[in-house]
Amino acid sequence: MNQASENYGSIKRTGEKALGIIGSIFNVIGIILSIIFITSLSGFEGSQMQMQMEEELRNDPNITNPQDAEMAVDAFNAVVAGFDVIGWVVVILLAISTVFAILAITKLKSFDKANTAGIFFILAGIFAGVLSLTSILFYIAAIMCFVRKPPLREDELMGRSNEPVTSNDTVTREDDTPYRPL
Numbered sequence: 001m002n003q004a005s006e007n008y009g010s011i012k013r014t015g016e017k018a019l020g021i022i023g024s025i026f027n028v029i030g031i032i033l034s035i036i037f038i039t040s041l042s043g044f045e046g047s048q049m050q051m052q053m054e055e056e057l058r059n060d061p062n063i064t065n066p067q068d069a070e071m072a073v074d075a076f077n078a079v080v081a082g083f084d085v086i087g088w089v090v091v092i093l094l095a096i097s098t099v100f101a102i103l104a105i106t107k108l109k110s111f112d113k114a115n116t117a118g119i120f121f122i123l124a125g126i127f128a129g130v131l132s133l134t135s136i137l138f139y140i141a142a143i144m145c146f147v148r149k150p151p152l153r154e155d156e157l158m159g160r161s162n163e164p165v166t167s168n169d170t171v172t173r174e175d176d177t178p179y180r181p182l
Contacts, residue, residue, distance in 0.1 A: 013114065020101050020137075030128075030134070053076065096127045104116075121142035
């Protein structure tokens, strides 16, 4: 069987691959920015700037009760510590999303694995954030994987099987007259 008939009915998945690669690049950029944010925030804890902000909260003229001022300072410190945890969760989720995107891109190399790639793209989109730019790119790639199908071969269009016609087979025409291939 020659190469042309072997790939007949296949479809190029360049669009899906491009969207997956762009989404993965956005994920990597998000991971890098999150790590920069986390490291800069960890440098903030215990710094002179944090102490100044705590002092401003304690001396705020709108807060008259000293206990309320201490509660505001404690809440501020909890928020700063919470951003550290949230940042690492974001890094982990984006890393998982990137892994699913890479798996989807590798599945696209095989023409019969487009549905599996679509599922991986959906998972990558969920882990990238349900409605972020990156997840939308992954969702579009998934839809393309599910919707775009290779063109049917001529024998499939005519409802014939893939079995070759032999010289002993009789094929009937529309007018029910027998026809024997050469």
